[in-house]
Amino acid sequence: MQDRRAGMHLRPTTIERIPLYLRVSDQLFHSGADTVSSEQLAVLTGYSSDTVRRDLWDLSIAGRRGIGFDVAAIRERLGDIIGTSASWRLAIAGVGNLGRALSHYSNLSRRGLDIIALFDVDPAKIGTADSGVEILPALEIAGECKRLGVQIGVIATPAAAAQACANSFVEGGVRALLNFAPVTLELPREVQVRRVDVLLELQLLAYHLRSKAPLGDG
Amino acid sequence: MQDRRAGMHLRPTTIERIPLYLRVSDQLFHSGADTVSSEQLAVLTGYSSDTVRRDLWDLSIAGRRGIGFDVAAIRERLGDIIGTSASWRLAIAGVGNLGRALSHYSNLSRRGLDIIALFDVDPAKIGTADSGVEILPALEIAGECKRLGVQIGVIATPAAAAQACANSFVEGGVRALLNFAPVTLELPREVQVRRVDVLLELQLLAYHLRSKAPLGDG
């Protein structure tokens, strides 16, 4: 048996799957389920039941043979790991349609993700508020992030402004960025970046359509 | 040497990287570069130069020793593979802030991704137009997609409506979906689905912040 204590090693692939496990076990919990089998979790997540069992084992979540896993136990353990009870301070740069969509996304605060600052370059927007959060000048990103203790920065600007925003966030002490702009950001290694790139996703779908459709089935 | 002809086998991981290779070689092309080394591509994409060389080889893109790869050749080959010269017909379900952000995203049409239909359930929106595309009733998704030959469906609805929309798209002959709703869709295996899930991404960032910050550096 491997080390299953707090400082244990988790495989990167397992880590990537944790948030989805958490979501589905939340849904199961709210639908009143007490236990769940690895096979059910496999269906709900799209992973294989082998992978689910291996992951939960690595996450120190024990099941009961013949029964399954305890839904509440999964929820609690994964919530601890992700830190849903903690509150994370987010800022969004760029209050276009995308930035607005994010700032209105009520699921965020329910998950301990609080948007506490919005930034834009447009003088007409600066000073107004969106979802109760005032829009500040983009030039003040670094200073305001430092002052407010922003932990996660969201880049929802046009591509041309993304790198500058990212730099300002980093200067302001932000060490995690979610980047919606279609550019590869160059950042210090200690800064976490995740990319959400719609164009890339659509091109991949197009590729698969084109390569599979002529074959009949896949 | 392996088979490098049209029907060749590409590794899934290579396929996932193609759109980004295409983007950076486009940028290089427009900045006037004639050739590019695998090391430069590595910096621009975030992959290793070994991986870049292996990928381009697998994609039948030859370089010249001591010089590098021909930017125009990469562009042309990858454009052929992705099908950028072809025109793809997209429809978006859900004209909230997110749907609007997508419909205004001018990069799409430049890449051969044309939004030809918008759907919503809100009677106040139906009949109006956004970015020159009329908003149709969500109930008509299947029929209109069939009529218009929609190839890629984008789900930008609230979570509760996502599965029904997906079903309608599939009924309308759409075989590729981009899902922004925080739910796992259950669909026939021949339908391609890609998920864009902001909540999952943010939770992963939070996890990494929490697990790395206390350690000092990573």
Place this chain on the structure above:
DNA sequence: TCCTGTGAATGGCTTCACAGCG
């Protein structure tokens, strides 16, 4: 010397397969 081309080695994730227990 520079950078590609490419077998071989490495490392890790997933799947197999089945033992083990309620």
Place this chain on the structure above:
DNA sequence: CGCTGTGAAGCCATTCACAGGA
């Protein structure tokens, strides 16, 4: 029996390392 727990096998992607041509 049902479903977990888990070594071992198999597979696949990446990295190493260096030969080879401009």
